[in-house]
Amino acid sequence: MASHIPPEFDQPTFRLAVAQFDQAVAHLALDPNLLERLKLPQRALAVSIPVRMDDGRVEVFRGYRVQHDLSRGPTKGGIRYHPDVTLGEVSALAMLMTWKTALAGLPFGGAKGGVAVNPNLLSSGELERLTRRYIAEIFPLLGPDKDIPAPDVGTNAQTMAWVMDTYSQQVGFAVRDVVTGKPLSIGGSLGREEATGRGVVDVTREVLRHFDHSMDDTTVVIQGFGNVGSHAARILHEEGAKIIAISDRFGGLYNPNGLNIPAIIAERTREKSPLPSLTQLGEPIFPDDLLTLPCRVLIPAALSGQITQTNAPKIQCQFLIEGANGPTTLEADAILHDRNILVVPDIIANAGGVIVSYFEWAQDAQRFSWEEAHIHSRLQTIITQAFSRALQHAESKKLPMRTAALIAGIEEVARAHQCRGLYP
Numbered sequence: 505m506a507s508h509i510p511p512e513f514d515q516p517t518f519r520l521a522v523a524q525f526d527q528a529v530a531h532l533a534l535d536p537n538l539l540e541r542l543k544l545p546q547r548a549l550a551v552s553i554p555v556r557m558d559d560g561r562v563e564v565f566r567g568y569r570v571q572h573d574l575s576r577g578p579t580k581g582g583i584r585y586h587p588d589v590t591l592g593e594v595s596a597l598a599m600l601m602t603w604k605t606a607l608a609g610l611p612f613g614g615a616k617g618g619v620a621v622n623p624n625l626l627s628s629g630e631l632e633r634l635t636r637r638y639i640a641e642i643f644p645l646l647g648p649d650k651d652i653p654a655p656d657v658g659t660n661a662q663t664m665a666w667v668m669d670t671y672s673q674q675v676g677f678a679v680r681d682v683v684t685g686k687p688l689s690i691g692g693s694l695g696r697e698e699a700t701g702r703g704v705v706d707v708t709r710e711v712l713r714h715f716d717h718s719m720d721d722t723t724v725v726i727q728g729f730g731n732v733g734s735h736a737a738r739i740l741h742e743e744g745a746k747i748i749a750i751s752d753r754f755g756g757l758y759n760p761n762g763l764n765i766p767a768i769i770a771e772r773t774r775e776k777s778p779l780p781s782l783t784q785l786g787e788p789i790f791p792d793d794l795l796t797l798p799c800r801v802l803i804p805a806a807l808s809g810q811i812t813q814t815n816a817p818k819i820q821c822q823f824l825i826e827g828a829n830g831p832t833t834l835e836a837d838a839i840l841h842d843r844n845i846l847v848v849p850d851i852i853a854n855a856g857g858v859i860v861s862y863f864e865w866a867q868d869a870q871r872f873s874w875e876e877a878h879i880h881s882r883l884q885t886i887i888t889q890a891f892s893r894a895l896q897h898a899e900s901k902k903l904p905m906r907t908a909a910l911i912a913g914i915e916e917v918a919r920a921h922q923c924r925g926l927y928p
Contacts, residue, residue, distance in 0.1 A: 507543055515592025517808050521599045523834050528910035531903070534918050542602075542917065545595050546613075547571040551641035553619060555634045558627050565634060569617040569642040571651055572598035575920040578649050579615035580605060580858055580865075582656025582685075583638075583663070585631075589618035593808075597829055601858065603913030604851040607890050610862045613917075615651050617642065623658045632666055639670040646671055648681040648869065654861045655685040657730075657807070661697065665690060681868035684861035693864035694876035696857075699883065701735025701805075703856015704827045706884045707848055708740065708801055710891050711823050719744040723799040725821070726750045727791065728806030729779060732827045732854065734769060736803060741765040745801075749786075749794045753806075754778035756794045757786035796820060804831035805854075811836045819845065826850040841904045849906035851913060852891050859886050 507522050522543055529539055553565040568591050571579040581601045584594075594616045601614030619638055623631060645651050655664055667683045668690060680691030688694070695702070712722060722745045726733045729752045737747050746762035757763060757779050763786050771782055780788045795802070795810065796818040804810050805827030811819070813835035824840065824847045826832065832840070832847060840847050860883055867873055890909075898908035 510544070513544070513592045513595050515590050515596070517830055518592035518596040518599075520808075520830055520834055521596035524906065524910060525599070525914070527834075528907050528914055531901070531907070531911055532914065532918075534914075535922075538918060538921055541921070542573065542599075542914070545570045545572045545598055546574055547645065548591065548595060549642055549645060550591060551638070553634060553637050553641060555630060555637060557630055565619050565621050565638075567617070567619040567638045567641065568594045569615070569645055569651070570594045570598040571613065571615045571645065573602045573613040573917060575917060575924060576606065576613055577611035578613070578647070579651045580610070580612035580654070580861065581615035581617065582654045582857075583617040583619075583659050583667070584656035585619050585621050585623040585634075585658030585663075587620060587622045589620040594618045600829060600851055602917060603910055604855050605858060606916035607851055607894070607909055607913040608855050608859055608886055609890075609916075610858065612652075612858070612862070615653075616656075617653060618656070621658075631663070635663055635666040636670045639667050640674070643671065643674055646682060648679060648865070652681070652861070652865055653683050654857065655731075660731075661685055661687045661692065664692075681865050684864040685857075686864070691864070691868045693860060693867055693879065694874070695879040695883070696860050696864055697731065698735040698739070699860035700732045700827070700854050700857035701737075702739055702880065703859065703883060703887045704732065704736045704803060704805070704825055704853055705739045705743070706856065706887050707853045707891050708736075708745075708803075708823070708825050709743070710888045711801075711825070711846065711848060714895065715823075717800065722746065722801060723748050724801045724803065725794060725797050725799045726803045726805055726827075727756075727794060727810060727831075728752070728804065728828060729772075730805070733803070733805035736805060736827060737765045738769060748799060749789060749797055750779060751789070751791045751794050751806075752779045755780035756789040756791055757782060758789040758794070758797070759786040801825060803827045806831070809833060811840070813839060816840055817843075819843075821845060823848065826853045829854065837904065837906060847905055848891065849909050851909050852887070852894055852905075855887055855890065856883055859883050 802821035808830035816836035816839040
C-alpha cells in the first residue's frame with residue numbers, strides 16, 4: 505500500500521524516494537513503528553531570506569534545511585541553489601543521504617539544504633549576501649557535531665567559504681569543520697572538488713571488472729557536464745574509455761569515434777561556451793537523443809527524473825551509473841531491470857562527494873592534512889566495498905541493485921535506532 509505523504513512534502517522527488525523506501529522495506533522484517541519514523545525527516549526548517557540586491561531593492565527568497573535522521577551521528581548534506589528547490593525535493597535528498605552515508609559506513613545521518621533561486625542571475629555580491637543571510641537563518645541547526653553542509657547544484661567552494669565565515673562570526677572563532685567543500689586555504693581537502701566524479705569512475709571501473717570488460721573497449725555517454733560529469737569524463741578519458749557523447753543544459757556533443765575531452769574542457773574554461781557551440785569538437789545532439797545512444801555505460805549526471813517510462817524502453821546501454829541524485833523514475837527502474845540493464849543507484853555511484861567530505865571533516869577535526877593519493881585510495885576502497893556489498897546482495901536475492909543498496913543502508917539505520925531506543 506502506498507505511503508501517505510503530508511502535503512507539504514508532496515513533490516515528485518519525495519514520492520519517488522518514499523516509493524523506493526517502501527520497495528526496499530518490503531523485504532525486511534522491521535518494526536512498523538520504526539518504518540513510519542524513517543519516512544519523514546526528523547527536522548525540517550523553512551526560512552525567508554531577504555537580500556538587498558545591487559540596485560537597492562530587497563528581494564525575498566525561500567530556503568530550507570532538512571535533517572532526515574540523526575541516529576548515527578551529525579547530519580551531512582549539500583546546499584543547492586536552483587529555481588525548482590522545494591521542501592519536498594530537499595527532504596527526499598536528505599533521506600537518500602541517510603541511506604548513502606549508512607551504506608558507506610560513514611558516521612553521519614542525511615541532511616540537505618537549498619534556496620529557490622537561479623544563481624546565474626545574481627551577481628557575486630548578491631550571492632554572498634544571500635548565502636550569509638541563509639546561513640544566519642538556519643544557524644541553530646548547524647555545527648561540526650550537529651549538521652555539516654557541503655556544495656551541491658548551484659554552489660561551490662566559494663559559497664562554502666561564506667558559510668564557514670558566517671558561522672564562525674556567530675561563534676567568535678574560526679570553525680573549519682562546520683562545512684566541507686571549502687577552499688584549501690581554510691581547511692578544504694585535496695581531491696574534494698572532483699570527488700563525486702572520481703567516485704563515479706571508481707564504481708564504473710568495478711562494474712567493468714566484475715563483468716570482464718576493460719576501459720579500452722568501453723563507450724560512455726554522459727548527461728550533464730557540471731562538476732560531476734566533467735570530472736567523470738576527464739578521468740574516464742584518461743583511463744582509456746571512449747566518451748562518445750556529453751551534454752549540458754544547452755544541448756550536447758556527439759562523436760562516435762570519441763570526443764576530445766581535454767580540448768572540450770579547455771575550450772569551456774577559456775570561453776565559457778555551451779557545448780552545442782563547440783562544433784569543431786563534435787556534432788550537436790539533442791539531450792533526449794543522447795540518452796538513447798548505443799553505449800556500454802550511460803552516466804546521467806544532471807538533475808533528477810531524466811530516465812522515465814517513456815525513454816527507458818529505448819535506452820541502449822549495458823550499465824547505467826547514476827551520477828545524479830534520483831535520475832531514474834520508479835517506472836523506468838522496473839523497465840530497465842526487465843531489460844537486464846544493470847543500474848548502479850545514486851546512493852552508491854555518487855557517494856564519492858560525501859565520502860571525501862567525511863575525510864575533510866575528519867582532517868579539520870584532527871588539524872591534520874592527508875596526501876591526495878591517500879584520499880583517492882581511501883575513496884576507492886570505501887565506494888567499491890559499498891558497491892560489492894550491494895551487488896552480492898542483489899545477485900544472491902535476485903533483487904535490483906537499488907533495492908539491495910537501500911536494504912543495506914536502511915538496516916544500518918534501523919540497528920542504530922533499535923540500540924538507542926525511543927526517548928522519552
